[in-house]
Amino acid sequence: xxxxxxxxxxxxxxxxxxxxxxxxxxxxxxxxxxxx
Amino acid sequence: xxxxxxxxxxxxxxxxxxxxxxxxxxxxxxxxxxxxxxxxxxxxxxxxxxxxxxxxxxxxxxxxxxxxxxxxxxxxxxxxxxxxxxxxxxxxxxxxxxxxxxxxxxxxxxxxxxxxxxxxxxxxxxxxxxxxxxxxxxxxxxxxxxxxxxxxxxxxxxxxxxxxxxxxxxxxxxxxxxxxxxxxxxxxxxxxxxxxxxxxxxxxxxxxxxxxxxxxxxxxxxxxxxxxxxxxxxxxxxxxxxxxxxxxxxxxxxxxxxxxxxxxxxxxxxxxxxxxxxxxxxxxxxxxxxxxxxxxxxxxxxxxxxxxxxxxxxxxxxxxxxxxxxxxxxxxxxxxxxxxxxxxxxxxxxxxxxxxxxxxxxxxxxxxxxxxxxxxxxxxxxxxxxxxxxxxxxxxxxxxxxxxxxxxxxxxxxxxxxxxxxxxxxxxxxxxxxxxxxxxxxxxxxxxxxxxxxxxxxxxxxxxx
Numbered sequence: 001x002x003x004x005x006x007x008x009x010x011x012x013x014x015x016x017x018x019x020x021x022x023x024x025x026x027x028x029x030x031x032x033x034x035x036x
Numbered sequence: 037x038x039x040x041x042x043x044x045x046x047x048x049x050x051x052x053x054x055x056x057x058x059x060x061x062x063x064x065x066x067x068x069x070x071x072x073x074x075x076x077x078x079x080x081x082x083x084x085x086x087x088x089x090x091x092x093x094x095x096x097x098x099x100x101x102x103x104x105x106x107x108x109x110x111x112x113x114x115x116x117x118x119x120x121x122x123x124x125x126x127x128x129x130x131x132x133x134x135x136x137x138x139x140x141x142x143x144x145x146x147x148x149x150x151x152x153x154x155x156x157x158x159x160x161x162x163x164x165x166x167x168x169x170x171x172x173x174x175x176x177x178x179x180x181x182x183x184x185x186x187x188x189x190x191x192x193x194x195x196x197x198x199x200x201x202x203x204x205x206x207x208x209x210x211x212x213x214x215x216x217x218x219x220x221x222x223x224x225x226x227x228x229x230x231x232x233x234x235x236x237x238x239x240x241x242x243x244x245x246x247x248x249x250x251x252x253x254x255x256x257x258x259x260x261x262x263x264x265x266x267x268x269x270x271x272x273x274x275x276x277x278x279x280x281x282x283x284x285x286x287x288x289x290x291x292x293x294x295x296x297x298x299x300x301x302x303x304x305x306x307x308x309x310x311x312x313x314x315x316x317x318x319x320x321x322x323x324x325x326x327x328x329x330x331x332x333x334x335x336x337x338x339x340x341x342x343x344x345x346x347x348x349x350x351x352x353x354x355x356x357x358x359x360x361x362x363x364x365x366x367x368x369x370x371x372x373x374x375x376x377x378x379x380x381x382x383x384x385x386x387x388x389x390x391x392x393x394x395x396x397x398x399x400x401x402x403x404x405x406x407x408x409x410x411x412x413x414x415x416x417x418x419x420x421x422x423x424x425x426x427x428x429x430x431x432x433x434x435x436x437x438x439x440x441x442x443x444x445x446x447x448x449x450x451x452x453x454x455x456x457x458x459x460x461x462x463x464x465x466x467x468x469x470x471x472x473x474x475x476x477x478x479x480x481x482x483x484x485x486x487x488x489x490x491x492x493x494x495x496x497x498x499x500x501x
Contacts (some may be wrong), residue, residue, distance in 0.1 A: 013056040018378020025136040033370035
């Protein structure tokens with residue numbers, strides 16, 4: 001295909017349900033490979 | 037904001053605000069590049085001219101690509117808007133709770149690493165070991181100031197924390213004894229140079245520590261040049277390598293990192309990464325030194341192109357090894373495109389000074405280990421809590437939007453604005469930036485995404501077979 005999308009998740013979806021703060025401190029994972 | 041680049045034969049398009057990643061062919065790549073500055077008619081004409089020698093690229097085909105791009109734009113996965121700023125700034129103003137402590141159980145070290153930001157473990161101060169009483173008070177402070185957070189993190193750090201191993205054991209036992217009563221779960225971690233590592237310590241670490249970081253720079257001559265014993269005699273590499281291999285195997289190649297630092301002296305650092313992989317390690321991080329330009333080993337602006345080429349070389353080699361069944365993880369190439377943290381976390385970053393604090397052997401609190409010893413950044417202590425609330429408020433507002441240089445950077449939601457300590461040390465402002473660090477970070481993210489694109493292509497090939 002001329003355009004292939006590797007991920008369909010949109011960060012905007014996390015605006016309403018994110019922010020619980022239970023995730024690991026990143027820096028000592030980075031934000032890029034953080035697990036949620 | 038869209039970022040386009042070509043890497044290892046892949047055309048990659050990152051939609052920054054949605055986090056979507058697209059792999060496209062040449063025609064789509066060119067259409068997207070013209071999208072915001074040309075009309076559809078102008079794009080069609082330009083593509084017909086550019087691809088005149090390719091009969092399969094017809095006007096109908098070009099118009100189909102334009103329709104596909106428009107569709108992606110309409111569903112918010114290409115050329116999407118930044119809608120986060122106001123929500124996140126409100127979020128950052130909230131009363132943050134503490135969820136992680138870096139316990140400096142030893143301001144002392146048995147190595148004399150030349151690039152050590154901690155001044156051979158002493159942090160520009162005196163040699164000292166943390167007492168159990170100070171450590172216990174620190175854990176009590178964490179429990180009391182963590183609100184409803186369940187998961188708490190405590191990292192044993194130094195200096196060399198194994199120089200105070202008895203206190204480490206006592207503090208882990210104390211933490212475990214408090215978990216049930218306070219509905220908390222401690223995740224203990226430790227960073228060590230390995231000199232004092234033995235079977236007793238390894239058994240304890242494997243039972244209690246969620247992660248162990250093992251410091252080694254790579255090839256023997258590279259490691260020993262920068263990580264000598266304090267008396268200058270012997271090879272730290274020869275002493276620690278067999279111990280580290282034992283750690284990795286005893287943890288089933290999981291929940292550890294061998295972690296090195298590369299400098300101006302080994303700009304061919306991919307060879308150090310691959311050396312560690314050849315020794316059997318599967319969790320590897322080798323990272324650029326952060327040092328003032330006056331140091332001979334510091335990374336310089338003119339080193340950056342060579343270092344970026346080295347990252348490209350490493351990314352290709354990692355792909356080749358994975359294909360051959362000899363893969364390993366490289367910390368800075370690990371990226372989660374399908375899950376990963378929420379936008380609040382991505383913009384807030386590490387939480388230094390708010391969610392994360394460093395504790396000195398005598399109980400002083402600093403925003404993170406990199407600020408320890410600079411009394412301008414003294415926040416308080418574990419007995420009286422945060423006293424310098426004005427300083428903490430400044431750290432509360434550290435985020436991607438507070439950094440002018442992040443505004444137009446494609447990497448901002450994967451990097452979170454970088455390290456406040458590095459920014460301070462290079463610009464004098466915790467909301468400043470460290471440009472060399474930014475350039476290398478952008479390159480690493482490009483490589484990490486390219487690896488994902490290549491793996492997706494390999495998966496598709498295998499599915500067709």
